[in-house]
Amino acid sequence: MKRRYILLVFVFIAGLHSCVEDEYIAPTEFSDVGWYTSFLREPSYVTSVGQFESFSDLSQGAVAHTWSIDSGNFFLEGPISRNDTILTEFIINEGDTVSTEKTIHVLFQNPGIQYVRLVNKFRDSVAFRGLDTVSTKWDGEFWVMDTAFMVDVYDSIRAEAEMKYLEETIARGEDTLFVEAGTEVAFIDRSTQGRPNARNWQIRNVDTEEVVNNSADSVALIPFNKLGVYRAILTASRTGETIPPGTGRDTIPNPIKVIPSSKPFELTEDIVELEDQTLRMSFNGEFKPFSGGEELFTVKVNGEVFDITSVQPYAANPTKLDIKLAQEIYRPDVVTVSFAGGELASVDERTPKAFTDIPVVMHSANLLDNTAYGFEDGGAGWKAMWDNDSEVAFTTELAATGDYSLKVIKNEEHAGGKIHSINAPFSLEPGKTYLFKYKIYVEEGTTAPSVSLWLLPNWKQFWESAADKPRGEWVEVTTEYEAIQGDANRRFMLQIPGNGTFYFDDFWVMEKEVRP
Structure with missing residues (x-):
């Protein structure tokens, strides 16, 4: 203060x-x-x-x-x-x-x-x-x-912590909470006295006093992966330039004992390619440190087996394994990963299950602002153009991802729909080829023959048939564009020339990769 x-x-x-x-x-x-x-x-x-x-x-x-x-x-x-x-x-x-x-x-x-x-x-x-x-x-x-x-x-701050496991509120006391490895415990900040406006959760190993996890969330979902006994501590605090500082602490008295999981040790998410071409796998438990292991995995690229240079747990989160390849991979490649099973182990003594030819989700970096071009800011990046004569709304009625999408309605009374991303400009490098993608949902009863995406201020048109699009479901549209000199501060415009109701979401621009 x-x-x-x-x-x-x-x-x-x-x-x-x-x-x-x-x-x-x-x-x-x-x-x-x-x-x-x-x-x-x-x-x-x-x-x-x-x-x-x-x-x-x-x-x-x-x-x-x-x-x-x-x-x-x-x-x-x-x-x-x-x-x-x-x-x-x-x-x-x-x-x-x-x-x-x-x-x-x-x-x-x-x-x-x-x-x-x-x-x-x-x-x-x-x-x-x-x-x-x-x-x-x-x-x-x-x-x-x-x-x-x-x-x-x-008032002085009185921290109040609550703990839930498997949706059940745990009564405070000396009774031990037994938690299976790989599961989460919810910690809820119930503090009100003293008007705290910040908090920090600490999970400490009882034997070593090491802080193994922390969170600043009011409802913190904290995973427990390693066997051992832990305790949870909440520090509620008050900070700000015009208010007096203060802190309060609450230690949950129940010990938290992590026991081996009864679930199989297996993949929990898609295998993904990172920007540096690392292949990352996510499991429902933390791996013990190991060396080697390359012979346990097989990576195929377009059907051909590629050499693996290393397999190791991700240092910041050992529930994830990272594979490095000797050869380059490219976005259009079809990459799969197989695992023979056995040998590796989790910290709670489980062995991972074998799997075969799991596809890899390739890395694709969107050059656009995901919030503006996914309309999650309520459409702040977009505006109807001066000659727009359709109904335009940023709505939560229907979205491909997230909460918002762009809705455009044109009927006989309207001359046409035009809306552009005037407040969300982007730039392209001359000579490079880019993929433009977006998702479109066409309602039943729409008779418009087409929809057009324009790149402004070049006035480059990308025409797309609306007649052949299925009704009542999201589909993705992709087109290519080779950037020219001066393609800086560009924006998109959507044009709806015919009658109907359209939703748009998830605009995406990425550099096109081609395997040499």
Whole structure:
């Protein structure tokens, strides 16, 4: 929190306090009203339970003045340092809620909105001129300035953790939670006291105290792969420039014991090619360290067996195995992986199952912004063109992937549909051939003969038949384009010349690869 304690201000406040500590300054004929606080010029007054703040009455000519505080908060007697941690030692007149001192120091012990009230009485009318002008009011005897300072007091943070396994909430206690290796435990942050806005989960090995996993999610799904006993710790925290910092910790008392899995050790996802041509396999358990293993795998590229240079667990996540090949592979290649089974093992002593000719999903890097060209930003990258005369919407009614798609409706009343990605430009390198892809869904009853994708501002058209597209399902359209000089800051435009209802999603641009 950006706080504000300038030494000069406190010297000034302390000086005021010392000047009035032992004697009362008699009112003069001159009257004026003013005050100062340790919050300085902050627009709102914010502190936390157990902290103190200072308030000084700078008024002149008051015939009477009082400070009052809410019950449960306390007046302190200085001098007090911000380094003092046991502030209760400075409490004076415990239980009093009214003071006639010119400067007060208030220890806030109650959370929530608290008030510090200053009442001054004058013989003459005065006004305080700040962001607003506040004038005194006549009570029949004196002119009264009644001011309440509202202070938002943040409570101390109390972290509250909850644990679920297999959808069942685990009762807190000393009972051990037995977890099969390769499964996840859900940890839920239920903290509210003290208004925390961040958290960190730690999973520690009980024997070694090593942190084996962590997460900042409010609902953290944490996998347990290695055998052993663990405990979970939640640290809830409060951070920000305009709020007081704070932390609270909750250790779930239940030990978490990981036991061998009863499930077969097998692939859980597609085998994928990474950008550097690594083939990555994902399993439902963590591999023990091993060396060699190349002879256990067979990789075929377009039916031909390729040499494997290495097989090893991915260092950051040993549930994944990485295969490196001696030869280059290309995007159009058909690549398959087979595994003979046996020999390798998981950390919970399982052996992986054999498999044959599993296809590899080849790497394809989209040069477009996936959010803008998948409409997941609600269509912020696209706009209807000035001469569009169709109904255009970014909708969650139907999507190929994600939540959003582009919906275009053209009927007899509309001259035509035109929408372009004006706010999501992209660039192409001259001389390179690119694949343009997008997904289209044509509703029943559509009679439009075609749809066109345009590259602007070149006005290069890519015509596509709509008549031959199946109705009621997503299909992918692919076309090629060889970039020319100056193909920077390009955008797409869709044109719908006939009647019907169309959905579009997942626009994709990638460089075309060809095996030499």
